[in-house]
Every structure is written in C-alpha cells, then in structure tokens.
Amino acid sequence: MKSFIFLIFIVFSSISYCQDKEKPIYYQDIDESIISLEEFERKSSYNGIRNINLYFENDTAYFYKKFPSKRLGRLSPEQLKFLYHSIDEINTFKINRNNIIIIQYYPGYENKYPGNRLSKWNRYHKDYIRKLKKTNKFEFLWVYGNSEGIETHHTDRFKWLFDKNKNIQKLFFPFYIRYGSFAIVNQNGEFICVYGEYGKQTILEACKEIGYKIY
Numbered sequence: 001m002k003s004f005i006f007l008i009f010i011v012f013s014s015i016s017y018c019q020d021k022e023k024p025i026y027y028q029d030i031d032e033s034i035i036s037l038e039e040f041e042r043k044s045s046y047n048g049i050r051n052i053n054l055y056f057e058n059d060t061a062y063f064y065k066k067f068p069s070k071r072l073g074r075l076s077p078e079q080l081k082f083l084y085h086s087i088d089e090i091n092t093f094k095i096n097r098n099n100i101i102i103i104q105y106y107p108g109y110e111n112k113y114p115g116n117r118l119s120k121w122n123r124y125h126k127d128y129i130r131k132l133k134k135t136n137k138f139e140f141l142w143v144y145g146n147s148e149g150i151e152t153h154h155t156d157r158f159k160w161l162f163d164k165n166k167n168i169q170k171l172f173f174p175f176y177i178r179y180g181s182f183a184i185v186n187q188n189g190e191f192i193c194v195y196g197e198y199g200k201q202t203i204l205e206a207c208k209e210i211g212y213k214i215y
Contacts, residue, residue: 023057028065040064052196054175067175069196072209075189079171083185086167087141095139100212102138102203103168103183106153106160107176108146117152121199123182124154128200137212143168184210 027040030051035043043066045051054065075083087101088094095101104123132138142158144150150160163169172183172193179197184206192206 023061025062025064028063030066030068032065040066052177054177056175065175067177067195069194071193071195073191075171075185075191077189080185080189082167083171086165086171089167090143090161090164091141095141098187099137099139100187100207100210101141101183101185102132102207103141103143103172103185104180105163105168105173105182106142106144106150106180107173107178108144108148108150119153121197123198123200123203124157125200126157128204132207145169145173182206186210186212 027035027037029035029039029043030046043051046066046068050069051066052069054067056063056065083101084095084097129140133140142160143163144160145163145166147162153160172191173181173195177195181193181195182198182203183191183193184203185191190210192210194202194206
C-alpha cells in the first residue's frame with residue numbers, strides 16, 4: 001500500500017512538473033501586443049528610446065516584455081493631487097507644491113550593491129543636489145519599495161521614505177526594474193521617468209528635457 005501511495009505521488013509530481021515545463025512563452029511589444037521571438041530580439045528601441053527587456057510569469061505562462069527606458073507624460077489633476085497626498089503620507093514635512101519634484105526610487109531585492117559595500121553610483125553625489133537646491137525650484141525625495149539592501153544606498157546621508165501603500169510605484173514604476181529608476185514631476189503634472197541604471201548626468205538631462213534650464 002505504501003508503495004502504491006508513493007507511486008501515485010511520483011506520477012502526480014511528474015505531471016505537475018511537465019505541466020510547469022510546458023507553460024508557453026509569450027513575447028510582448030511595448031503596447032503588450034504579442035510578437036515573435038525574432039521581432040522581440042530586433043526591437044532594441046522605439047522612437048529613438050532604448051527598450052528594456054522585462055521578464056515575469058504567472059500560473060499559466062512566461063512573459064518577456066519590451067518596456068521603454070524613458071517615458072514622458074502628464075498626470076491628470078486628480079493624479080497630481082493623489083501624488084501630493086501620497087508624499088504627505090510618508091514624509092514628515094509638506095513639500096513646496098510649486099517646485100519640481102525629483103523622486104529617486106529604489107525597488108529593493110536584487111538591487112543590493114555587491115559585497116554589501118556602499119553604492120558608488122554618482123547619483124548619490126551631493127554636488128548636483130546642492131546646485132539644484134540653491135535655485136529653490138526643486139524637491140528631492142528618495143523612496144524605496146522594499147528595504148532589502150537599502151543599507152548600501154547611503155541611508156546615513158539621505159532620508160529614504162517607505163512607499164508603504166505602493167502609491168508612488170503605481171503612478172510611475174509599474175514594473176520591477178533593476179538598478180532603480182527616477183521620476184521628475186513639475187507643478188503642472190508633466191513628468192519624465194527614466195528606468196534602469198542612471199547617474200547624476202541623466203537626472204540633469206531629464207530636468208532640461210522637462211523644460212527646466214539647469215544653472
């Protein structure tokens with residue numbers, strides 16, 4: 001009887017394993033339309049903007065998705081109000097709503113800097129931050145979605161805010177993307193998001209692109 005039960009377990013385990021291995025793989029363009037593997041490999045950019053390759057899965061399939069490394073748009077008045085409310089919820093002081101907001105977003109998990117060393121990315125340099133703050137036109141926010149590895153990202157120098165209700169994520173960072181991302185939003189709700197590894201020069205260029213002349 002024990003042998004029979006063990007045999008059933010092996011059979012069901014094998015079936016389960018085979019079903020999992022046989023899950024289909026889909027390739028999606030940036031508009032989520034299904035494309036072939038060959039098309040997926042060819043589409044390294046869209047309208048001059050580099051694409052990022054994302055991967056995720058659910059119970060029925062695996063997905064590889066193209067996602068633009070930069071996105072420009074405009075929040076509706078309701079979304080802009082929601083953004084300010086979400087910031088007020090996690091921050092200890094109210095920001096100046098007439099200023100441009102720079103949100104640097106750390107997703108956590110795999111973004112831990114190698115060897116538990118402090119990150120050497122120049123986006124944590126204070127020279128450009130000081131220059132922008134002197135204009136009295138900018139608000140800087142450092143926000144994280146998960147605290148794993150956050151200690152390697154200069155928590156002694158920057159006040160990291162926990163996006164506890166994922167509201168910032170929902171507005172600007174819908175997918176997990178390694179190496180962090182940032183968003184710049186002006187008082188009219190116009191925004192630019194840059195996804196993936198970036199430095200301080202990328203932030204300065206994005207400020208210009210959203211219409212602010214840097215120093």
